[in-house]
Amino acid sequence: MTWLLFAYWYEPEAPSDPVGLVRIWQLARHLTDLGETVTILAPNYGSTRQQTDLRIAGIPLLPVPLLRPISYAIGSWLAGVALALRRTPTVVYYRWMDSPHPLVLARLLGCQCVCEVNGEPVPDWDAARSRALTRVKHWLARQTLRRCDRVVALTEGLRDLVMRRYGVDPGAIIVLPSATDPKRFRPEDPREARRRLRLDPESSYIGFVGSFYRYQGLTCLLEAFAMLRCRRPAMRLLLVGDGEAGPSLREQAIRLNVAEAVTWAGRVSYARVPDFINAMDVCVAPFRGDRGETSPVKVFDYLACGRPTVASAIPSVASLFSEREGVVLVPPDDSIALAGALERVLEDPRWAADLGRRGRGVVCARFGWAGIAEQLRDWVGKGQGASAHADSCVL
CATH class of the missing domain: 3.40.50.2000 (Glycogen Phosphorylase B;)
Known part of the structure; x- marks a missing residue:
């Protein structure tokens, strides 16, 4: 045709x-x-x-x-x-x-x-x-x-x-x-990915990839990260992207006293995204509850890289994924629940690795x-x- x-x-x-x-x-x-x-x-x-x-x-x-x-x-x-x-x-x-x-x-x-x-x-x-x-x-x-x-x-x-x-x-x-493209997005050693990106290979990173708009829920992510930093002071946040909410998010990071622990990678070409995802210990899609219907590419790419993923349980995400498919779902706009889910993943590396394997298996089988x-x-x-x-x- x-x-x-x-x-x-x-x-x-x-x-x-x-x-x-x-x-x-x-x-x-x-x-x-x-x-x-x-x-x-x-x-x-x-x-x-x-x-x-x-x-x-x-x-x-x-x-x-x-x-x-x-x-x-x-x-x-x-x-x-x-x-x-x-x-x-x-x-x-x-x-x-x-x-x-x-x-x-x-x-x-x-x-x-x-x-x-x-x-x-x-x-x-x-x-x-x-x-x-x-x-x-x-x-x-x-x-x-x-x-x-x-x-x-x-x-x-x-x-x-x-x-x-x-x-x-x-x-x-x-x-x-x-x-997603499972051939382009595939699991790699996080330390090697961090070295290529000139990040600290020994640090732990929570990460997000996407545009910086209100509906992405990044204010909630920063609040959750600030809570985690109280218990895990070595934890870092890697934010890949940019957008109209960028200046206010940087101001929020300063107010929460976590600015020095946030890496702002800026907008990158899609060809470089696999390296950034593989540098993350856990990936996040913290959509607001009023996000509306979406089918976010980021979640599929996270899973293809074998990364454990925490995402807001908005209908269009919850209808496709659960922990069985490698995604830990949390109520949207709830920074306490988000921080708790992230800590659960970080505290149990075996479970996190199992989430990653399950997620990659699902996207390779159904979402290429x-x-x-x-x-x-x-x-x-x-x-x-x-x-x-x-x-x-x-x-």
């Missing part, structure tokens, strides 16, 4: 392979490995141009906030038409955006339209801005999603949401969560990008040449 993959985001200064774009690149790579022809229509950023192993049509954007998404919609639609004149696509696949232009193109070309919903189409923080605009966005989402041939939801919660709120046929939906891409190809292939919906499926 021939795929046109539409993906809009605004992140011009991102590293060459920012974590937020991993799903796009990995699906394209593994679909290509399966013999599919995939072209990504993406903003013409430096990070886009560096994906030299992929077919990418870079779309220039106007440097004005209101006009950026409009310029992408117009530019990518015209680019899609130009590509279709050379070879008619079988599938138009797009990550949800506030524009129906991929659906319009698919209908014009008579091919399947598949929409990926990787978050709430109208998130609560967006809904608080304007009631009138929120109603328009909900109407647009309902009209668009119901007319797509297929919808890919990253979590069961998102599947339920698009059925309940937007009236999508259950038979048109598949749940395909995030995944190659398997996700194959599942997607086979499911979409059922409807090739027709717009009839396939049976609902949960991976």
